[in-house]
Every structure is written in C-alpha cells, then in structure tokens.
Amino acid sequence: MKLSEETKRYQPESGDICSVVFLLHGYGADAMDLISLAPALSDQLPRCAFVAFNAPETCLAQPLGRQWFPIPSMDGSPESAMRPSLDRSVDILAKLIEDEMADLDLPTSSALIFGFSQGAMVALHYAVAQSEPFAGIIACSGQLLYPDILKDRVVSRPPILLVHGEADPIVPYARLAEAQQSLLSEGFSVQTHTSPDTEHGIAPDGLTAMIKFAQDHLPL
Secondary structure, eight states, X not given: OEEOSSSEEEEOTTOOOSEEEEEEOOTTOOHHHHHTXXXXXXXXXXXXXXXXXXXXXEOSSOXXXXXXXXXXXXXXXXXXXXXXHHHHXXXXXXXXXXXXXXXXXXXXXXXXXXEETHHHHHXXXXXXXXXXXXXXXXXXXXXXXXXXXXXXXXXXXXXXXEEEETTOSSSOTHHHHHHHHHHHHTTOOXXXXXXXXXXXXXXXXXXXXXXXXXXXXXXX
C-alpha cells in the first residue's frame, strides 16, 4: 500500500482497484485523521482504495484543523453562516469526488462515503442529493442536518449505516434515532449500530460493523 502526500490516498500496490471509500473527517481534524484507518480496513476490503479530503475551511475553534462548516455553539459564529458554508463545502466535495472517480475510472455505484462526526453530517447531506447513487453511506457519531428539507433533497437512496457511541457527550446518542426515523420516512434502507459505553469516537465493535456493511455493499 502507498499513501500520497496531498489528498490522502491509500491504494493497493497492484493498482487493481474495483471500489473506493471516501473518508470525511470531523470538526477540527484533517484528512490524516481517518486515512489512518485505511491499513486496518484494507485487509478486509481487498481491491479497495481509500481517499480522504481536507475540509475546505480552517477551523474557527481549532486553527490547526479544518471544518466543513462553522458550529456556532463551539466557535461563536452566527447561525446564519452555517448553511451557506455547508453548501459551499458540498459543492467542493462533489467536484473532488467526481475527479477521483474519473481518475479511478469507476462508477459511483462502486464508491462508499464514510463520515465521522461533522463529516457524517456532510456525508448524509451530500450523498442523498446525487443522481447517481453511491454504494452506501456510513455515518458515525453524527446527525442528520436539516431533516425538514430532506424530502426536497432526496434524489437517490443508497443504503445507510448509522453508528453511534451510547455515551457520546459531543453529539448525543439520541441523534441516531432521530436520523433513522427521518431517513426511514423517506424510504431509505437504514441499519444502525450502537457502541455501548463509547463516547465520541469509533469503538472496535463499531469498526467491525462498518467493515461488514462495506463488504455487503461494495464490489470487492
């Protein structure tokens, strides 16, 4: 496996790739945060490439990190700044993913979106609005943003896995059930996994559930 220097990529040495997982990091982190999972994931997901992007904005609360959009409760930004920033980030993400898929010469149906925390929120907001459905969405420790406009955004319905720590103090565990209810009401296939006694992070049992979901839905 090789790791690139800019957009973070982890790929089979052979170059024999038939699927890809896009990794979207959380608030105040960067692409290195999730690409570090790739070595463990690659053993279970052969012929799969892993690609992690930096969020477009410098994090207001943690200037050494990145953000997909500001969070007023954490950085003091105005509520009015959040949605426009999210929309800009989604537009940028769409172009980045389009370019990666073209470079890999793979259809969208061979790609899975995995997001953690703020990255999970972006993954759900972005992927359901794409005309070509992804193989799946994994949203870990996140929530569904703007459920009131979900119906108007839905263009495709990829299968979804929601993973959350039961003791999460950052994004409350209740957000999992709320997202599940909203998504089910719009016709999505939704699986959930609860990590007992887990705070805001990815527990081993959660990672196992994610791998199983990816194996079930990606061409491998």
